[in-house]
Amino acid sequence: xxxxxxxxxxxxxxxxxxxxxxRRFPRGRIGYWAASLLFVFxxxxxxxxxxxxxxxxxxxxxSPTLWPAAPTLxxxxxxxxxxxxxxxxxxxxxxxxxxxxxxxxxxxxxxWAFGRVQFRGRGLLLMLILSASMLPQVAVLSGMFELVRxxxxxxxxxxxxxxxxxxxxxxxxxxxxxxxxxxPKELEEAAAMDGVGVLTLVFxxxxxxxxxxxxxxxxxxxxxxxxxxxxxxxxxxSTEARTxxxxxxxxxxxxxxxxxxxxxxAASVIVTLPLVALVVVxxxxxxxxxxxxxxxx
Amino acid sequence: MSRIALRGVSKFFGNIPVLxxxxxxIASGEFCVFVxxxxxxxxxxxxxxxxxxxxxxxxxxxxxxxxxxxxxxxRNVAMVFQSYALYPHMSVYQNMAFGxxxxxxxxxxxxxxxxxxVRILQLDGLxxxxxxxxxxxxxxxxxxxxxxxxxxxxxxxxxxxxxxDAALRVQTRLEIARLHRALGSASMVYVxxxxxxxxxxxxxxxxxxxxxxxxxxxxxxxxxxxxxxxxHPANRFVAGFIGSPAMNFVEATxxxxxxxxxxxxxxxxxxxxxxxxxxxxxxxxxxxGIRPEHVLLGQGTQRARVSHVERLGELSHVYLELxxxxxxxxxxxxxxxxxxxxxxxxxxxxxxxxxxxxxxVAQARYAAQQPADPxxxxxx
Numbered sequence: 001x002x003x004x005x006x007x008x009x010x011x012x013x014x015x016x017x018x019x020x021x022x023r024r025f026p027r028g029r030i031g032y033w034a035a036s037l038l039f040v041f042x043x044x045x046x047x048x049x050x051x052x053x054x055x056x057x058x059x060x061x062x063s064p065t066l067w068p069a070a071p072t073l074x075x076x077x078x079x080x081x082x083x084x085x086x087x088x089x090x091x092x093x094x095x096x097x098x099x100x101x102x103x104x105x106x107x108x109x110x111x112w113a114f115g116r117v118q119f120r121g122r123g124l125l126l127m128l129i130l131s132a133s134m135l136p137q138v139a140v141l142s143g144m145f146e147l148v149r150x151x152x153x154x155x156x157x158x159x160x161x162x163x164x165x166x167x168x169x170x171x172x173x174x175x176x177x178x179x180x181x182x183x184p185k186e187l188e189e190a191a192a193m194d195g196v197g198v199l200t201l202v203f204x205x206x207x208x209x210x211x212x213x214x215x216x217x218x219x220x221x222x223x224x225x226x227x228x229x230x231x232x233x234x235x236x237x238s239t240e241a242r243t244x245x246x247x248x249x250x251x252x253x254x255x256x257x258x259x260x261x262x263x264x265x266a267a268s269v270i271v272t273l274p275l276v277a278l279v280v281v282x283x284x285x286x287x288x289x290x291x292x293x294x295x296x297x
Numbered sequence: 298m299s300r301i302a303l304r305g306v307s308k309f310f311g312n313i314p315v316l317x318x319x320x321x322x323i324a325s326g327e328f329c330v331f332v333x334x335x336x337x338x339x340x341x342x343x344x345x346x347x348x349x350x351x352x353x354x355x356x357x358x359x360x361x362x363x364x365x366x367x368x369x370x371x372r373n374v375a376m377v378f379q380s381y382a383l384y385p386h387m388s389v390y391q392n393m394a395f396g397x398x399x400x401x402x403x404x405x406x407x408x409x410x411x412x413x414x415v416r417i418l419q420l421d422g423l424x425x426x427x428x429x430x431x432x433x434x435x436x437x438x439x440x441x442x443x444x445x446x447x448x449x450x451x452x453x454x455x456x457x458x459x460x461x462d463a464a465l466r467v468q469t470r471l472e473i474a475r476l477h478r479a480l481g482s483a484s485m486v487y488v489x490x491x492x493x494x495x496x497x498x499x500x501x502x503x504x505x506x507x508x509x510x511x512x513x514x515x516x517x518x519x520x521x522x523x524x525x526x527x528x529h530p531a532n533r534f535v536a537g538f539i540g541s542p543a544m545n546f547v548e549a550t551x552x553x554x555x556x557x558x559x560x561x562x563x564x565x566x567x568x569x570x571x572x573x574x575x576x577x578x579x580x581x582x583x584x585x586g587i588r589p590e591h592v593l594l595g596q597g598t599q600r601a602r603v604s605h606v607e608r609l610g611e612l613s614h615v616y617l618e619l620x621x622x623x624x625x626x627x628x629x630x631x632x633x634x635x636x637x638x639x640x641x642x643x644x645x646x647x648x649x650x651x652x653x654x655x656x657x658v659a660q661a662r663y664a665a666q667q668p669a670d671p672x673x674x675x676x677x
Contacts, residue, residue, distance in 0.1 A: 186382035189349050194396030195370025208386035 047272065054265035061261050075266035079251075085267065087240055088247040092226055092271075095157050095243055099164045099225040100218045106165075107172035107217075108210070112202045114173070115180030116188065126177070133170035137230045140166065148235050155237045163231040168221040179213040180206065215282050223275060244271045299325050299360055299373075299450030299484045301346065306355035308341055314508050315341050316516045319355070321503065323484055328477050331488045332495040333505035334538070338516060339488045340455055342505070346486060347376050347453050360450055370396075375444035376453040379460065381436045383428040389439050390424040393446050407446075414442040417479065418472075434465045441476070452480075454487040458494060474498055492539055496523045506534050533657040536586050542614065544651070545592070545626050549585045551577050557663055559652060561585055564619065566599060570650035572660040586651035589614070592628035594635075597644025601626070608633050617643060 053061060055071040063069070079085045113119075114126055144163050153159035183206065191201045207214065229245040236242050242250070248267045253260050301323040308316040315338040323329045331339040344350040346357060348369035357364050364372045383392050393414060397407045415421055418438040428436055437457060444452055457473070458466045474497070477485055489495055495502050504526060506518040518538075519531040530536035536544050549561040554574040560567050563585060570585065577583070594615065601617040604625055613633050617626040628643065635641070652660040 184380060184382065186378045186380050187384065189347075189369075189376075190378060190382035190384070192349065192369045193347065193374075193376050194399055195368070196396075196399050200399065205384060 050265045050268050050272075053261060054269050057262055075262040076270070078260075078263050079267045079270065082263075083247065083251065084239055085244075085247060085270075088242050088244045089270070091157055091241065092243040092245075095160045095164065096222050096225040098157075098161045099168055100222045102161065103165055103168040103172045103221050104214055104218050107169060107176050108207060108214070109202055110173045111176035111180040112198070112206060114177045115183075126174075129170050129173055132166065137167070141230065141234060144231070145234060154235060155241050157241065159235040160225075160228070160232055160243065163235060164225040164228055167224050167228065171224075172217045172221055175217045176210065176213060179210050183209060219278060219282055222278065226271075226275065299482060300358075301360075301451060301484060301486070302356075302358040304356045304358070306342075306345065306357060307353050308338065308345060308350065309353045316345075316505075317508060317514070319516050321517070321520065323486065323501070326482050326484060328474075328485045328487065328498055328500045329503060330495040330499035330501070331486065331503050331505060332490065332492060332538075333518075334507060335490065336507040336509070337505040338507070339490075339505050342516075343376075343453050343455055343486060343488045346372075346451070347374055348372050349376075370400075372451075373449050374451040374453055375447045375449035376455065377437075377440045377444050377457050379456040381428070381440040381460075383436060383439055383443070385428050388425050388427060389420065389431070389442075392428070392439060393443050396443070396447060410446040410448065411442075414445045417445065417476065418442045433461055434469060437461060437469060438472075441473075445476075445480075450483060452483055452485045454485065456488055456490070458489070458491070470494060470497060492541065496527070496539075499523050502526050502539075504535055504538060529662055530651065530659055532659055533584060533586070533653045536651055536653070536659065540588055542589050542627055542629075544586045544588050546653075547585045547587075547619070547624060547626070549583050551579050551581045551583055553579055558647060559660070561652070566620075568645055568650070569647040570652050570660075571647040571663050572650060572652045573663070575660070577654070577660070582655055584653040584655075586653060587626075587645050587649055589627040589629045591646065591649035592617075592626060593644040593646060594628055594630050594632070594641055595643075597642050599644065600640050600642050603635060603637055603639045603641055606635050606637055615641075617641065 048066060052066045052068060054075050055068045055073070056063075057070070057072050057074055060069055110129075114122060144166070148154050148159040148162070151158075151162075153162065187205060187209075188201065191205050196204070227245060228243070229249070232243045232246045233249070236246065239247075244267070248264060248271065251260060251264050251267060301321075303319050303321040306316065306319040306321075307314065319342065331342055333339050341350060345352050346359075348364065348367060352365060359372055359374065369376075384395065387395060390411065393411050394407050397410065402410075411424075415424065418441060420435075420438060420442055423431065423435060423439070428439065431439065437460075440457070454473070458469055461469060473485075473487075477498075487494075487498060499522075501521060502523050503520040504518045505516050506514065508514055508516060519526055519535045526535055526539045530539060533546070537546070547563050549563045549568075552560040552562045552567055554560075554577060555569070556574070558569055558571045559574045559577060560569055561583060568585065599620075601619055603615055604618045605616040607614040610633075611631075613630050613635060615628045615630050615635055617628060619626055626643075648663070651662065654660070
């Protein structure tokens with residue numbers, strides 16, 4: 001992912017460096033490209049190595065060449081054949097989808113309240129929400145466990161949705177509050193003249209205008225929920241309720257005495273692909289979302 | 298019927314008074330313009346009418362109904378915002394239909410109203426566009442159309458022309474005047490800082506003055522037909538605000554009270570002013586006012602040096618240096634051959650004079666039209 005953003009930035013930065021010196025490749029420019037390449041290589045290498053390993057089998061796994069000697073798809077079929085990996089993928093999709101929908105819906109309403117309604121303790125409440133995201137996951141784990149047990153959600157996807165909201169909500173609320181504050185006040189007043197209620201205002205006037213910001217924060221929430229490991233490991237027990245990060249970590253062979261690296265890598269690649277696809281599709285929106293509003297509402 | 302009545306309306310932001318004790322009646326179908334310098338609270342007064350701000354004291358009635366507690370949508374008013382405030386993500390059609398759909402109007406009725414507004418404001422062919430695909434003038438028309446389709450009793454305009462360029466402003470001004478005639482019974486309340494808009498559009502001008510923390514002043518400096526404010530300003534503030542360039546003010550003392558009129562002494566020269574002498578005493582310090590367009594050049598017994606000339610083509614602004622004083626007297630002249638440093642004869646006709654007492658209140662003038670209804674003017 002960092003490779004992608006790097007590639008975008010490079011051409012934008014280059015023209016202004018060219019003007020003063022006559023030489024086509026001044027030293028600074030070479031250094032710039034060398035540093036960029038090194039950075040891209042370091043960030044992409046683990047992914048490349050995982051990709052390469054996923055096509056290797058047996059002893060080939062332990063040779064460090066990037067190009068597999070005898071490429072095979074056996075690992076990929078094995079992942080789906082020997083455990084309910086499709087079920088796990090579906091679980092992850094459900095959990096991440098619900099988390100995105102809930103956190104965007106809730107935080108949009110919260111953002112309107114924090115951004116536009118004057119009430120006592122607004123600043124304090126906003127700080128509290130932010131500070132919730134400062135606690136390490138481990139610190140809230142046991143309390144969260146009690147909560148999950150209380151609601152009878154142990155070993156179900158609902159537990160993960162609630163737990164993941166704790167991770168995503170502070171961030172989405174904060175980002176959307178900033179964007180709501182930038183929306184022109186007149187729009188809200190025009191809506192008041194039209195006689196619309198709060199929910200219509202938030203979801204039919206604000207939401208379409210905040211769409212770029214929603215896409216950006218929603219994507220980040222999706223990634224957070226998709227990759228979440230600790231809660232998923234703690235609150236689920238059965239193989240059928242697992243999400244993919246846990247499923248991958250618990251992949252084992254029948255004997256239990258060796259780690260099936262090929263299948264682990266294949267599963268990792270499968271899990272990464274949707275994220276890469278999402279980022280590529282929404283990349284423009286993210287950049288627009290994170291920089292929009294600064295110029296023009 | 299859409300009468301608006303304000304009774305003792307005041308507005309405070311914290312402890313700071315913005316509007317104080319406003320009593321105002323706007324008749325049905327009247328075009329009323331709130332005008333005044335920045336910070337006089339004219340937009341705030343409009344927002345009080347709209348219901349976007351709450352009054353701190355007093356009552357607002359629209360059509361005999363007390364609306365203090367009613368939300369904006371139930372007051373039967375429509376507002377055109379300075380920034381237009383069109384919904385950027387909706388087409389022109391949706392912008393107009395949004396409020397109507399929300400009021401659960403029948404689809405046919407909505408179609409019909411929008412078709413009517415499109416005809417009045419010539420929006421044909423723009424209905425499917427987004428606001429960002431429209432020019433400033435088109436956005437303005439859409440904003441007005443969105444107000445029209447609601448068929449309100451009162452239209453509220455908040456500086457609707459200030460974002461348009463000069464040519465478009467004149468054109469849209471005419472359109473708004475035409476619209477007012479076409480819509481008949483609906484009242485219009487219009488806020489502007491531009492006195493040309495105020496003079497040309499208004500049936501009645503309400504001139505507001507900034508309170509600036511003062512507790513003795515009232516918000517409404519004068520209210521009345523445009524020409525009343527021009528010919529019979531109730532006080533110095535009104536006299537200085539209406540008219541462009543602004544009225545000349547010269548310090549003077551009362552020499553004698555004649556009948557009819559007052560003789561005043563300006564730096565040793567005696568001038569006659571055809572104003573009421575009621576309440577004046579000889580020797581009292583007053584301010585003499587005369588509009589640049591009423592100063593006569595090229596005649597009279599007094600002479601003054603021309604210190605500066607601005608030639609605008611159709612006329613010239615001539616700055617006269619009054620003998621023995623540093624203050625310049627501005628005169629409008631159709632001549633464009635007046636040179637700087639020339640010694641020009643000039644005259645100040647008695648019937649064009651305004652006289653203000655030291656507290657700023659104007660002496661009634663005999664000349665021109667009948668004075669405005671005294672109930673409409675208020676100063677300290």
